[in-house]
Amino acid sequence: MLLLQNARIASENSPVLVESDVLIIEGIIQEIGTSLAIPEGARVIDARGRVLMPGMFDAHVHFRAPGFENKETITTGSEAAINGGITGVVMMPNTRPALDSATAIATVLENAKHRARIPVYTSGCVTKNREGEELAEIEGMHRLGVIMLTDDGDTTADPAVLLRAMQYATEFGMFFASHCEVPELAGPRALNEGVMSYRLGIKGSPACAEEIIIDRDIRLARAAGAHVHIQHVSSKMGMETIRWWKSRGDVKVTAEVAPHHLLFTDEHIGDYDTNYKMNPPLRTQADCDALLEGLKEGVFDLIATDHAPHTPFEKAQDFISAPNGITGLDTALVSLHHFFVEPGKFGWDLVVKRYSAEPRRLMGLPVAAIEVGQEANCVLFDTEAETTFTKEFMKSKSQNTPFIDQTLQGRVDMVILGTEILLER
Amino acid sequence: MARKDLLDIASLHREEIEFLLDQSTSFKKLFTRSVKKIPALEGKSVLMLFYEASTRTHSSFEVAAKRLSAEVTNFDVAHSSITKGESVRETIETLQAMRTDYIVVRHGHPGLPAMIARQTTASVINAGDGAHEHPTQALLDAFTIKEKFPDPRGKKVLIIGDILHSRVARSTSTLLQKLGVEVAYLGPGSLVPKYGPATIPRFTDYEAAMAWAPDVVYLLRVQMERQDVQFFPNVREYHRVYGITTARLAEIRDKGLYIMHPGPVNRGVELCDAVMDYERSLITNQVENGISIRMAVLDWLTPGGDFPKQEAYAARQQAGSSLLMP
Ligand SMILES: [Zn+2]
Numbered sequence: 001m002l003l004l005q006n007a008r009i010a011s012e013n014s015p016v017l018v019e020s021d022v023l024i025i026e027g028i029i030q031e032i033g034t035s036l037a038i039p040e041g042a043r044v045i046d047a048r049g050r051v052l053m054p055g056m057f058d059a060h061v062h063f064r065a066p067g068f069e070n071k072e073t074i075t076t077g078s079e080a081a082i083n084g085g086i087t088g089v090v091m092m093p094n095t096r097p098a099l100d101s102a103t104a105i106a107t108v109l110e111n112a113k114h115r116a117r118i119p120v121y122t123s124g125c126v127t128k129n130r131e132g133e134e135l136a137e138i139e140g141m142h143r144l145g146v147i148m149l150t151d152d153g154d155t156t157a158d159p160a161v162l163l164r165a166m167q168y169a170t171e172f173g174m175f176f177a178s179h180c181e182v183p184e185l186a187g188p189r190a191l192n193e194g195v196m197s198y199r200l201g202i203k204g205s206p207a208c209a210e211e212i213i214i215d216r217d218i219r220l221a222r223a224a225g226a227h228v229h230i231q232h233v234s235s236k237m238g239m240e241t242i243r244w245w246k247s248r249g250d251v252k253v254t255a256e257v258a259p260h261h262l263l264f265t266d267e268h269i270g271d272y273d274t275n276y277k278m279n280p281p282l283r284t285q286a287d288c289d290a291l292l293e294g295l296k297e298g299v300f301d302l303i304a305t306d307h308a309p310h311t312p313f314e315k316a317q318d319f320i321s322a323p324n325g326i327t328g329l330d331t332a333l334v335s336l337h338h339f340f341v342e343p344g345k346f347g348w349d350l351v352v353k354r355y356s357a358e359p360r361r362l363m364g365l366p367v368a369a370i371e372v373g374q375e376a377n378c379v380l381f382d383t384e385a386e387t388t389f390t391k392e393f394m395k396s397k398s399q400n401t402p403f404i405d406q407t408l409q410g411r412v413d414m415v416i417l418g419t420e421i422l423l424e425r
Numbered sequence: 426m427a428r429k430d431l432l433d434i435a436s437l438h439r440e441e442i443e444f445l446l447d448q449s450t451s452f453k454k455l456f457t458r459s460v461k462k463i464p465a466l467e468g469k470s471v472l473m474l475f476y477e478a479s480t481r482t483h484s485s486f487e488v489a490a491k492r493l494s495a496e497v498t499n500f501d502v503a504h505s506s507i508t509k510g511e512s513v514r515e516t517i518e519t520l521q522a523m524r525t526d527y528i529v530v531r532h533g534h535p536g537l538p539a540m541i542a543r544q545t546t547a548s549v550i551n552a553g554d555g556a557h558e559h560p561t562q563a564l565l566d567a568f569t570i571k572e573k574f575p576d577p578r579g580k581k582v583l584i585i586g587d588i589l590h591s592r593v594a595r596s597t598s599t600l601l602q603k604l605g606v607e608v609a610y611l612g613p614g615s616l617v618p619k620y621g622p623a624t625i626p627r628f629t630d631y632e633a634a635m636a637w638a639p640d641v642v643y644l645l646r647v648q649m650e651r652q653d654v655q656f657f658p659n660v661r662e663y664h665r666v667y668g669i670t671t672a673r674l675a676e677i678r679d680k681g682l683y684i685m686h687p688g689p690v691n692r693g694v695e696l697c698d699a700v701m702d703y704e705r706s707l708i709t710n711q712v713e714n715g716i717s718i719r720m721a722v723l724d725w726l727t728p729g730g731d732f733p734k735q736e737a738y739a740a741r742q743q744a745g746s747s748l749l750m751p
Binding site: 203 | 513514534535536537539540554555556557558589592595618620621622
């Protein structure tokens with residue numbers, strides 16, 4: 001029994017935080033109201049001033065298992081999620097072996113059940129071993145609960161293969177998540193083509209490499225009557241392409257944006273800092289501004305981190321040799337607060353809608369909300385406290401993030417899921 | 426005012442450039458003496474780490490180091506396949522254990538010499554890192570130009586060719602601009618990026634570029650090997666559109682323009698054979714000046730100092746990234 005007193009409750013439907021007491025009994029929210037009576041044996045938490053929100057859900061994470069457990073495991077990855085106020089995730093299938101069969105999916109889900117304290121879902125490959133040629137074992141994976149198919153990290157190159165996959169899998173109610181990039185245009189896929197790539201002397205990836213595939217895959221989905229979800233959009237024109245297709249209303253499109261694409265530009269790469277090397281690459285301030293606009297308008301249905309851990313050894317190489325990707329789970333919620341909510345660029349309602357409710361809807365899961373009768377799935381967040389992202393603070397096995405050793409405003413104080421208190425600071 | 430490393434032109438101050446050019450003048454005077462060696466770097470070791478083959482730059486550094494009485498060692502990497510950053514780091518650990526004083530490094534990956542510099546006490550000289558920088562080439566180019574134009578301010582240098590992949594274009598134009606020289610680019614649209622420096626005019630038409638009235642025409646080597654895709658149809662067409670043809674050489678001679686090229690020259694591509702006998706071709710001067718410039722650089726740098734540990738680098742990176750916005 002848990003009584004949170006005077007918490008400021010956030011919901012996706014209102015920008016106003018409502019101050020209330022919340023009583024949780026046996027993992028269910030029993031009562032919400034002012035000055036609730038303290039039941040006998042209840043633990044009372046003074047939550048005054050702090051925000052109580054539903055647990056976040058990240059629909060795009062790389063937990064690197066199986067195959068790259070030196071970078072991350074399901075345990076360390078899900079602990080990083082909890083550390084950041086995230087109570088559910090969807091893994092990407094670019095593991096080794098790739099998650100392209102019922103057997104592979106079954107193994108991962110079994111592991112997740114024992115090794116994670118939060119629900120861990122997974123997507124499956126579109127094609128066998130993500131090679132873009134033969135279809136993966138689509139129905140077999142569906143039987144185990146997979147509904148999202150993606151060759152994340154690589155675009156399914158042959159449009160005919162993707163179209164057939166869409167026609168086939170849509171019959172099972174599955175949808176497609178697209179990593180959008182024409183590899184022939186992208187070079188070593190390290191950074192945006194422009195002033196910075198010229199200065200650093202590295203072949204860049206032009207924004208059009210992304211725009212082309214966004215448009216292509218939406219057209220394919222329209223032809224197949226499929227649902228396509230556009231992953232980690234990085235460019236202004238990419239956002240505008242999605243906006244245009246959504247405004248037509250004759251194809252089911254959803255899209256996501258990652259916090260780092262809202263926050264950083266290619267300029268941050270500076271002196272070849274590999275913590276800013278990711279794919280799709282960081283672009284320009286104009287792109288960041290457009291992505292923020294797209295998020296506020298709802299062009300982007302969800303925020304997802306593309307949590308991509310790599311070992312310090314790998315990231316300490318030169319820019320070309322280092323792998324793409326940054327971690328995001330430990331830092332996402334605090335950074336969204338620090339850079340957007342606190343300065344008033346958007347409210348908690350947007351965070352809850354885009355990082356908790358919509359991702360769960362996308363995955364066909366019940367939406368978490370602070371409402372009577374709901375299972376307790378919530379995060380208590382202190383907007384006044386600070387978080388310093390030291391190596392020790394991070395629960396991810398890797399610390400390849402630009403936020404390392406930075407101090408940002410906001411702190412995840414408590415994460416509650418059902419009858420468990422997953423985290424308490 | 427001495428530094429540990431020479432990694433790029435972008436971070437050099439004007440005074441440092443002037444100093445190096447002056448020193449190069451003094452070293453060049455030694456060349457006419459019968460004994461060309463001086464003991465400036467006696468007892469010091471210079472390690473040559475060339476992941477990309479380059480006879481010209483390699484031997485120029487070697488001669489420069491030997492004239493300063495340094496001991497020169499070649500680290501055999503040219504024939505190994507060890508070119509990825511991961512294995513380079515293992516090499517660096519070995520080099521640090523050897524306590525060499527100078528490392529002259531050429532590698533296809535931009536930023537790699539800087540990475541080595543952060544991890545060793547040796548003075549690191551970037552002898553070319555991918556399409557990023559080639560600082561000693563820029564210095565020798567500037568020195569060669571200053572021999573003809575002691576006050577180069579306001580002079581105009583037209584750089585022709587593959588700007589996109591050229592570290593020479595980047596370093597030399599940055600340096601010349603620091604000396605008050607005007608620079609313009611000419612080349613095929615596929616090789617002269619629109620997002621290049623805004624302060625450098627960009628031509629795609631030879632006649633228009635000549636109308637800009639350059640004092641020096643600087644031809645870049647067409648590097649077919651660096652082109653993963655085709656950037657122009659063929660070398661004959663390239664020569665006709667962007668090369669110094671016999672007819673164009675006549676015009677250049679009439680106008681008294683100087684011609685430069687970082688070498689090695691693709692004859693019949695960047696320029697016709699007759700350019701080699703042109704009295705205002707500075708191509709051999711560039712080669713000669715390479716030695717005195719590299720002597721000046723080696724003499725100027727100061728190896729040693731604290732071993733910059735990974736943590737120190739990490740701290741520096743954070744200092745940089747704490748400029749996080751918004
Ligand atoms: Zn991803």
